[in-house]
Amino acid sequence: MIPQTFEYTAPKTLEEALQIIAGGGKPLSGGMSLIPMMKLRLAAPDHLVDLGRLKDLHYIREEGGALHIGATTTHQDVASSALVRGKCPLLAQTAGGVGDPQVRNRGTIGGSVAHADPSADYPAAMQALEAKFVLKGAKSERTVAAADFFLDTFLTALEPGEIVREVIVPVEDGSTGTHYEKVVQKASGFAVVGIAVRISRKAGKIVWARVGVTGLANHAYRATAVEKGLAGTSGGATEVQNAAAVVADGIEANSDLHASAEYRKHLAVVHTIRALLAALARTA
Amino acid sequence: MATTIAKPELLVGKRLRRREDPRLITGTATYVDDIKMPGMLYAVIVRSPHAAASIKSMDVSKAAQHPGVAAVFTGKDTEKVGPVPCGSSLPGLRVPHHYILAPERVYFVGHPVAVVVATDRYVAKDAADLIEIDWDVRGAVADPEKAIADGAPPVHPQWPDNKAFTHHQEGGDVDKAFAEADVIVKQRITSQRLIPTAMETRGVVAEWRAADRQLNLYSSTQIPHLMRSLVAQMLGLEENRLRVVTPEVGGGFGSKLNVYAEEALMGFVAMKLGKPVKWIESRRENFLCTIHGRGHVDYYEVAAKKDGTITGIKLLIIQDLGAYHQLLTPAIPTLSVLMMPGLYKTANIRADIIGAFTNCVPTDAYRGAGRPEATHGIERMVDILAAELKMDPVEIRLKNFIQKEDFPFPTATGLTYDTGDYSLPLKKALGMVGYEKLRAEQAEKRKKGELMGIGISTYGEICAFGPSPATPAGGWESATVKIDPSGKVTVMTGCSPHGQGEETTFAQIAADELGIDIDDILVLHGDTAIVQYGIGTFGSRATAVGGTALYFALQDLKAKIKKFGAFLLESDDATLAGGVVTCNKTGASKTLQEIAGATYRAMKLPANTEPGLIATHFWEPTNFTFPFGAHIVVSDIDRETGGITIRRYIAVDDCGNILNPLIVDGQVHGGVAQGLGQALWEEAVYDESGQLVTGEMTDYVLPRAHMMPWIESDHTTTPTPVNPLGVKGVGEAGTIGCSPAMVNSVVDALSPLGVRHIDMPMTPEKIWRLVQGASSQEPVARMGERL
Missing domain, CATH: 3.30.365.10 (Aldehyde oxidase/xanthine dehydrogenase, molybdopterin binding domain)
Structure with missing residues (x-):
């Protein structure tokens, strides 16, 4: 539990931070994943660049019909924000179920997204929300959609020198119901399977549905087949069951000590049904 | 100075809050890792990554030369330290020699093979990573049923069947019972291996005072006295030159009812280097190297x-x-x-x-x-x-x-x-x-x-x-009760509580027996220099055996208090109750505080009576x-x-x-x-x-x-x-x-x-x-x- 020697810098400005990162520094946000890996010497960065003290990365604001959340905003701040709870309840609910209180008080949205743990909660919500990530390097800034961001286990579209600066999620309208359904891996607090769902229903018909899945595959994905199966239906129990049945089709499911691939796929179906029904109950 | 308060109200059976909790809740308790000594060095142990292997060669030179490293010891250096002890003596038991550092073969993942001692833990860990070991990896077996099946790799080469012992016990006529049964049910039932996971991992601080020929060992253990006897033996040190102290123990659950390689190893290191040394087990080491349960x-x-x-x-x-x-x-x-x-x-x-x-x-x-x-x-x-x-x-x-x-x-x-x-x-x-x-x-x-x-x-x-005949190291427990000249009471118990609340329950017993306030009683434990010999806390024994030892020590003391009180009152018919000795004829009385003072000033003593108020009792259950x-x-x-x-x-x-x-x-x-x-x-x-x-x-x-x-x-x-x-x-x-x-x-x-x-x-x-x-x-x- 003793990390190797490393240099530590807590820059005063984002520009300064990005310059050090461009030179090979490793960005540190809440440290909920990086620090344990360093303690076990599975990671040994030479230089940690602490983004935690950059006040201008810690914010939640509504702008142009979307919520903009700064990278170092903690899970607890997201979960308890009246703005997020009111306008993007799926994100607030997801944040409130991450890990445990200590993790939620330290861990950050940007750190979690950038780490891209295949069992993390946020990525499911990001897929369902079609979130956008503002990626910033010393000399660049670009916006990448969640669908193009999560590439593989612990692998994202981030280029060397880039950090996640901001997360952009939509503001829901009155027709949308959302829910996050999670099977908790009891030792780690991560998701064995997590299903994030948004459904827009108008005049008794599902206009569209978005389903994000975490824990099942090498990275969180959108179950578009489920979404298509629901569109245009009234969201009755049989329709939901039929649509959810394909959530894991074609997926090479993870298998570990806590759940075999077969059981994970089964859980994905069961919890997709449960998440859809819960979300539908919240639609107008 | 407050007086010792006579209190007739009985406390045994009351839902009292634990007296040990304030220091735990406020974070002021002292655990092994809280101990700091001038010039203290830190040890990191190098462990086998393989479950079964031989060390073909080990090169510690880079580690030894690493800045800040005081010493590196391997199994060759510690070969003469006695083996980690087994206290069980089943007939025919095969006991492998359990070196504190494996000199040649390792038998499980985490098996210690070297120790690096340096000015701090980080330096020690960095240096430990520089040790190069060439392993000859052998076949391993991790399942007990597979281990005793034909063809399993032998854990210890001298016993290829992997059977350490067999034990048979029979009562009545079981064959007749089964022959005459109307129904027989059979089932295979497993009780899986568990990791005890005390919140505080193990840890040892060893301090060698060469001039005094004194080794002080601070360890998170359930059995300080047994540890003293056994570690002294391992190190070839006279038992009276070893003091074992258990500061606060953050959970044991049996996992600290043991003597581990690290306790003797830290003693060895401290004696070799003449400096205090600390080793704190990491959580990963705790999972790999502290005993498991069931299986x-x-x-x-x-x-x-x-x-x-x-x-x-x-x-x-x-x-x-x-x-x-x-x-x-x-x-x-x-x-x-x-x-x-x-x-x-x-x-x-x-x-x-x-x-x-x-x-x-x-x-x-x-x-x-x-x-x-x-x-x-x-x-x-x-x-x-x-x-x-x-x-x-x-x-x-x-x-x-x-x-x-x-x-x-x-x-x-x-x-x-x-x-x-x-x-x-x-x-x-x-x-x-x-x-x-x-x-x-x-x-x-x-x-x-x-x-x-x-x-x-x-x-x-x-x-x-x-009962002692049914236990490897004695099944009795001990208590000493000491009443100061001012009437304050100190209980020293041989069982070493670590979360069971005996600082409270033993004080309740003493308060009731002596008829005084609980705040006039201090319960001490877990230091071989303070406490008479004791066995320890395990097997749901501390109150039943240690509490009873205390009860009898208190009876001895009460007899002396009564005798002294009666003597001071010049009474031949006196009663001790509520912390006061009263003459039944005159109604005159002496408080515990007055009697205690008189026993130490010793101006007048009853016949055949020693000064002072102290009693020790070793109680052997039947x-x-x-x-x-x-x-x-x-x-x-x-x-x-x-x-x-x-x-x-x-x-x-x-x-x-x-x-x-x-x-x-x-x-x-x-x-x-x-x-x-x-x-x-x-x-x-x-x-x-x-x-x-x-x-x-x-x-x-x-x-x-x-x-x-x-x-x-x-x-x-x-x-x-x-x-x-x-x-x-x-x-x-x-x-x-x-x-x-x-x-x-x-x-x-x-x-x-x-x-x-x-x-x-x-x-x-x-x-x-x-x-x-x-x-x-x-x-x-x-x-x-x-x-």
Whole structure:
């Protein structure tokens, strides 16, 4: 539990931070994943660049019909924000179920997204929300959609020198119901399977549905087949069951000590049904 | 200076808050890692990454030259240090030489091979990473049944069958019982390896004062005095030159009822370097290198009559010992054999143990130590028998219980149960849970295909270890009570509490006996330089044995107080009560404070009386105690996911007289948490090559507060005649009673699907697969071959 020697810098400005990162520094946000890996010497960065003290990365604001959340905003701040709870309840609910209180008080949205743990909660919500990530390097800034961001286990579209600066999620309208359904891996607090769902229903018909899945595959994905199966239906129990049945089709499911691939796929179906029904109950 | 307050109000039986808690809650307690000494060095231990290997070569030169490194020692340097001790002496026991650092061969992942000592932990760890070892990796075996099968790789080359010992015990005529049985039920039942996971990992600080020829060893242990005797022997140091201090101990659960390589190793390092040295176990080391618990594969057969009368029990235990014997490793399964009849009046038993070496860390005592396994086995078998005979699990238990008029009851395994009325807690628990109504609800639910279970366990324990002939290092306990000239009282107990609350309960005993305020009493423990010799805290013994030693020391002291008081009052008819000696004729009195002062000033002494007020008593029990109780679990199963929800948890314990109900409740709650941990979540998983797969907190599922059900606990009170306090012990009860009740509940829920047994931990996936129709049955033929 003793990390190797490393240099530590807590820059005063984002520009300064990005310059050090461009030179090979490793960005540190809440440290909920990086620090344990360093303690076990599975990671040994030479230089940690602490983004935690950059006040201008810690914010939640509504702008142009979307919520903009700064990278170092903690899970607890997201979960308890009246703005997020009111306008993007799926994100607030997801944040409130991450890990445990200590993790939620330290861990950050940007750190979690950038780490891209295949069992993390946020990525499911990001897929369902079609979130956008503002990626910033010393000399660049670009916006990448969640669908193009999560590439593989612990692998994202981030280029060397880039950090996640901001997360952009939509503001829901009155027709949308959302829910996050999670099977908790009891030792780690991560998701064995997590299903994030948004459904827009108008005049008794599902206009569209978005389903994000975490824990099942090498990275969180959108179950578009489920979404298509629901569109245009009234969201009755049989329709939901039929649509959810394909959530894991074609997926090479993870298998570990806590759940075999077969059981994970089964859980994905069961919890997709449960998440859809819960979300539908919240639609107008 | 405050006066010592006479207080006639009795404290024993009161729900007093623990006096040790303020320092724990405010973070001011001192643990081993809080100890800092000038010039202190830090040790990091280099451990084997392989379960079975030989060291072809080891190059420590880069580590030794690393800036800040004081020394590197390998197995060649420490070869002359005595082996890590095994305290068990079963006949024919094979005891491998357990070096504190392996000089050549390693036998499990985490086996220590070198120690790096440096100016701080970080430097030591960096240097440790520079040690180059060329390994010759050998075949390993991590499963006890595979280990004793033909062709398994030998853990120790000199014993190719991997059997450390076999043990056979028989009572009555078991063959006749089975020949005449109407029904025989058989089942393979496992009790998986568990990781004790004390919140504070182990740690040692060693300080060598060469000029005084004095080694001070600070260790997080349950047994400071035994450690002193054993480590002194290992180091070749005179016992009186070794002082062992246990600062605050952040949990033990049996895992610190041991002497480990690191304790002697730090002593060795400190003596070599002449500087204090600290080693603090990392959590990963704790998982890999501190003993594990359980590790049973049990084959049961129970013979019975049609009416449910149990007539015989056969049991084969295959005990996963790991690679070595730690202090009590081979003795633990023998406790399972002793308790195999449970609360039932069976005269005929046959038990065999095969102690199997595996390439894993040794198993040893973990909360309950052999008794949870035995209770789990017999309580599962009774349910299986009830199902076979279509009897209610309550009815079959009541039918087979030893009756209250049968005590003292000689068991088929050679014990004498002290006292009991086993139907009392069961009936109380049934009343609390509303048994009849629940069965009716269950019947309704079953019609709808819903899975609801009611699980019962009625358990007995063997506690208060114990008569000395039945224990490896003496089963007595000691107490000294010292009253200062000012009348203040200090209790020194030989048991070394580490969370059991004896600083409170022992003060309650002393306050009542002396008739004074509890705040005038200080309880000290865990320092061999302060406390007379003692045995330790384990096996639910501290209050029953150590508390009784205290009781008798107090009687000695009271006699002297009374004698002195009467002498000062010039009375030949005086009474000691409420901390005051009163002359029954004149009504004149002397307070404890006045008497204490007079005993030390010693201006006048009664005939044949020494000055001072101090008494020491070593108490040897004549028998164990045998607490009992009943747990009931009501559970609901999610058919779709296999998830288990505990709806009700009832725990009724009979631990004899209760000194402090708050502490007893806490012990039961903590015990149930660890019982549920085994039943539902915990398992130390080794892969085939001997790597510990559950090597981190992120993979080993410990119970947490939010995972616990509400525990409805109550008690019945049947005082033991074994000691004058009438107390029996409660530290392990919750764990022992829990796992069979939990498993019985889930098996009951799944019984409409034909499920008869489920091995622990009952993970949702396991339950889901059973619901899907997979069989949980082990082939019966395989059992027949073994027994």
